[in-house]
Amino acid sequence: MGMLEGKVAFITGGASGIGAGTARRFAQEGAHVILADTQTKEGEAVQNEIEQGGGQALYVNCDVRDAQSVQQAITETIEKFGRLDIVVANAGINGVWTPIDELQPEEWDKTLNINLRGTYLTIHYAVPHLKKAGGGSIIITSSVNGNRTFSSPGASAYSTSKAGQVAFMKMIALELGRDHIRCNAVCPGAIHTNIEERTENRDTEKLGIEVELPEGSPALNEGQGEPIDVADTCLFLASDLGRHVSGVEIYVDGGASLLR
Numbered sequence: 001m002g003m004l005e006g007k008v009a010f011i012t013g014g015a016s017g018i019g020a021g022t023a024r025r026f027a028q029e030g031a032h033v034i035l036a037d038t039q040t041k042e043g044e045a046v047q048n049e050i051e052q053g054g055g056q057a058l059y060v061n062c063d064v065r066d067a068q069s070v071q072q073a074i075t076e077t078i079e080k081f082g083r084l085d086i087v088v089a090n091a092g093i094n095g096v097w098t099p100i101d102e103l104q105p106e107e108w109d110k111t112l113n114i115n116l117r118g119t120y121l122t123i124h125y126a127v128p129h130l131k132k133a134g135g136g137s138i139i140i141t142s143s144v145n146g147n148r149t150f151s152s153p154g155a156s157a158y159s160t161s162k163a164g165q166v167a168f169m170k171m172i173a174l175e176l177g178r179d180h181i182r183c184n185a186v187c188p189g190a191i192h193t194n195i196e197e198r199t200e201n202r203d204t205e206k207l208g209i210e211v212e213l214p215e216g217s218p219a220l221n222e223g224q225g226e227p228i229d230v231a232d233t234c235l236f237l238a239s240d241l242g243r244h245v246s247g248v249e250i251y252v253d254g255g256a257s258l259l260r
């Protein structure tokens, strides 16, 4: 029997990278997974792949910035699978990395709206259903950035959103303890996904902050990870193995952020 048999998991950003990897892993363990994303083609492909492997999945088009869109996605989840047990608030962007005097207000807003408002909206609409289920597990994908490292030049909006997610997670963990809802964060380091391709770096060389170690990083695999590495950590937090763990951030970076 799978570790998540009979559980329903709502995963934002489930069409790509860490979200898709987590969806595949959860489905292998018997969970029914919802892939909430804006990339329909990619999301449907992940759904098909999980179904062909004998699992159950549903792609729903959902922009996490938009309250109505998130509410609708949660409604579709309940209509399809009847309950909700696990939430992975994972959708996120790097956005624009640039010196602070060049970072435009709309660029700041976009990063904060997707990464932080999106996390709030996802959890806001999911919590009544977790309470109805008698408890559950919330996992937020934060980052080493903004929590243990501050060395990515120009990433002020991104790092702020990622630090905000961890503070929010700790507030919620305490608030929802009596409802048997656990809330934790995973903080990945460098994970091989498409996120870099969608990052806009503008004039960051002007900042002169780049850190390069002369002999490379001594961390596990030089700190380079795959989505499955984060997915397995999420599985621990989502399953009964993590039953007494709430309010913590777990760094999934091979130890790399200890150094920089």
Ligand SMILES: NC(=O)c1ccc[n+]([C@@H]2O[C@H](COP(=O)([O-])OP(=O)(O)OC[C@H]3O[C@@H](n4cnc5c(N)ncnc54)[C@H](O)[C@@H]3O)[C@@H](O)[C@H]2O)c1
Pocket (backbone or CB within 6 Å): 012, 013, 014, 015, 016, 017, 018, 019, 036, 037, 038, 039, 062, 063, 064, 065, 090, 091, 092, 093, 094, 114, 141, 142, 143, 144, 187, 188, 189, 190, 191, 192, 193, 194, 195, 198
């Ligand atoms: N890859 C890394 O090195 C790394 C490191 C630390 C943290 N993270 C975090 O991991 C999370 C997942 O990133 P990833 O690396 O898998 O990137 P990714 O780009 O492969 O996947 C992110 C997914 O989020 C979706 N998304 C973006 N905006 C959205 C919106 N408004 N509404 C709904 N979905 C939206 C994208 O369509 C995409 O499918 C992010 O929160 C990111 O900050 C990634």
